[in-house]
Amino acid sequence: MLQLSVTSLMRALDPLLTYQECIEFRRRVAEACSPQPVTALHLLQNVSPHTRVLSTGLFPLDTSLLGGIRVGTLTELVGSAGSGKTQLAMQMIVQAAAKRQGTIFIDTEQKLSLPRLQDIALEKFAAGAALLLHNDSSVQPSVQDLTTDYYVDPKLVLQNLSVYSPASMDDLTSVLSSMEEEILKRNEEAEKNPDQKFPVRFVVLDSIAAPARRDFAPGSGPQRAAAVMYCSQKLKQIADHMHLAVLIINQVGGSWNSDDKQSDVATRAALGTTWHHCVTTRIQLETASNVPSTELTNGGLASNPLRWASVVKSNIVGHGSKIPFAIDKAGLAANHVVESAN
Incomplete structure (x- = not known):
C-alpha cells in the first residue's frame, strides 16, 4: 500500500x-x-554476555577467545585426525545445552558418536551435582536446579540435538537451504514447551572438506570453490539472521616433525585460499606425533597424547599462545602438568 x-x-x-x-x-x-530506533547503550544493556558467545568448555581457550566462540559469525576448527576436533564439538553441544540452547549437527563424515556424547553429558551432569552438594550440603539439588545452573540431564542434551548426515555436496547444500525453516520451527516448539525443548543457538558442520573432496575431481577447482562459497554464504546468513554460533570443522595436511616444529603444509587448512577468508575465527588443534594418537573408545582411554589448542585467526584478539589440553571422560580439560612444566 x-x-x-x-x-x-x-x-x-x-x-x-x-x-x-x-x-x-x-x-x-x-x-x-x-x-x-534504539540507542547503542540500550542494546548493550539488554544483551546478556552469554548470548554473545558460546563457551568451548575449555577455560584457557575461552579466555583467549574473550569468552568463547562468537554468535553471528563462523568459527573454524582445524586439526589433523585424532587431535580432538569432534570431541570439542561434542563438548560444546553439552555447553550449549547447559544454557538451554539446542544444536544442529551436520555430520558429513559420520564421526559423531552419540554414546560418547552421552558420556560427556553424564560426566558434566554428575560434576554439576557434586558441586551443588559441596557448596551447600544441607540442600538437595533438584533436577530444575541442575538444568538451570549447571548441566542438563543427558536425555535433554540428545533430545535437543538434530543430526543430518549428507552424503554429497548437493545433499549438504539442500540441508543448509532448509535449515532456517527447521530452526524457526524448533524455536516455536521451545516457546510452547520450554522445560523440554530448547531454541537452536548452535550449528556444527563436521566437516566442510569431506564432501568437497569426495565430489570434485582434482581439475574441478572453480566448481568446488563455488560450492564451498555457497555453503559459507548460507552459514553466514544463518548465523546472522538466527543469532547463533556456527562451528565448522576442517582438516589439515602434513604432520608434526620429531622436533615438534610444524611443517608449512600442516598449518594450512584444507580447501585453500578461497575458504581461508570465509571464516571470522580459526582455532587450531595440534597433536605431537611422537606419542600415539588415540581417542576415547567405549568410555576408556588407552593413552593421552600431548595436544595443544591455539587461536590462529581472529578479528578481535591476537594469535594466542598454545594451550595444552587432554581428553578425558568429560571431554577436553586443561593439561596443567604441561603448563607447570613450561
Whole structure:
C-alpha cells in the first residue's frame, strides 16, 4: 500500500477518503510499520554476555577467545585426525545445552558418536551435582536446579540435538537451504514447551572438506570453490539472521616433525585460499606425533597424547599462545602438568 501514490490510493478507497485524508492515512501506516530506533547503550544493556558467545568448555581457550566462540559469525576448527576436533564439538553441544540452547549437527563424515556424547553429558551432569552438594550440603539439588545452573540431564542434551548426515555436496547444500525453516520451527516448539525443548543457538558442520573432496575431481577447482562459497554464504546468513554460533570443522595436511616444529603444509587448512577468508575465527588443534594418537573408545582411554589448542585467526584478539589440553571422560580439560612444566 505504501508503494501506491496518493492519487491511486484515493481511487482505490473512493469515496471513503479525501485526498488529504489519504495523505494522513499513508503517514500513519508508515509510522506504524517503520522500526523504531534504539540507542547503542540500550542494546548493550539488554544483551546478556552469554548470548554473545558460546563457551568451548575449555577455560584457557575461552579466555583467549574473550569468552568463547562468537554468535553471528563462523568459527573454524582445524586439526589433523585424532587431535580432538569432534570431541570439542561434542563438548560444546553439552555447553550449549547447559544454557538451554539446542544444536544442529551436520555430520558429513559420520564421526559423531552419540554414546560418547552421552558420556560427556553424564560426566558434566554428575560434576554439576557434586558441586551443588559441596557448596551447600544441607540442600538437595533438584533436577530444575541442575538444568538451570549447571548441566542438563543427558536425555535433554540428545533430545535437543538434530543430526543430518549428507552424503554429497548437493545433499549438504539442500540441508543448509532448509535449515532456517527447521530452526524457526524448533524455536516455536521451545516457546510452547520450554522445560523440554530448547531454541537452536548452535550449528556444527563436521566437516566442510569431506564432501568437497569426495565430489570434485582434482581439475574441478572453480566448481568446488563455488560450492564451498555457497555453503559459507548460507552459514553466514544463518548465523546472522538466527543469532547463533556456527562451528565448522576442517582438516589439515602434513604432520608434526620429531622436533615438534610444524611443517608449512600442516598449518594450512584444507580447501585453500578461497575458504581461508570465509571464516571470522580459526582455532587450531595440534597433536605431537611422537606419542600415539588415540581417542576415547567405549568410555576408556588407552593413552593421552600431548595436544595443544591455539587461536590462529581472529578479528578481535591476537594469535594466542598454545594451550595444552587432554581428553578425558568429560571431554577436553586443561593439561596443567604441561603448563607447570613450561
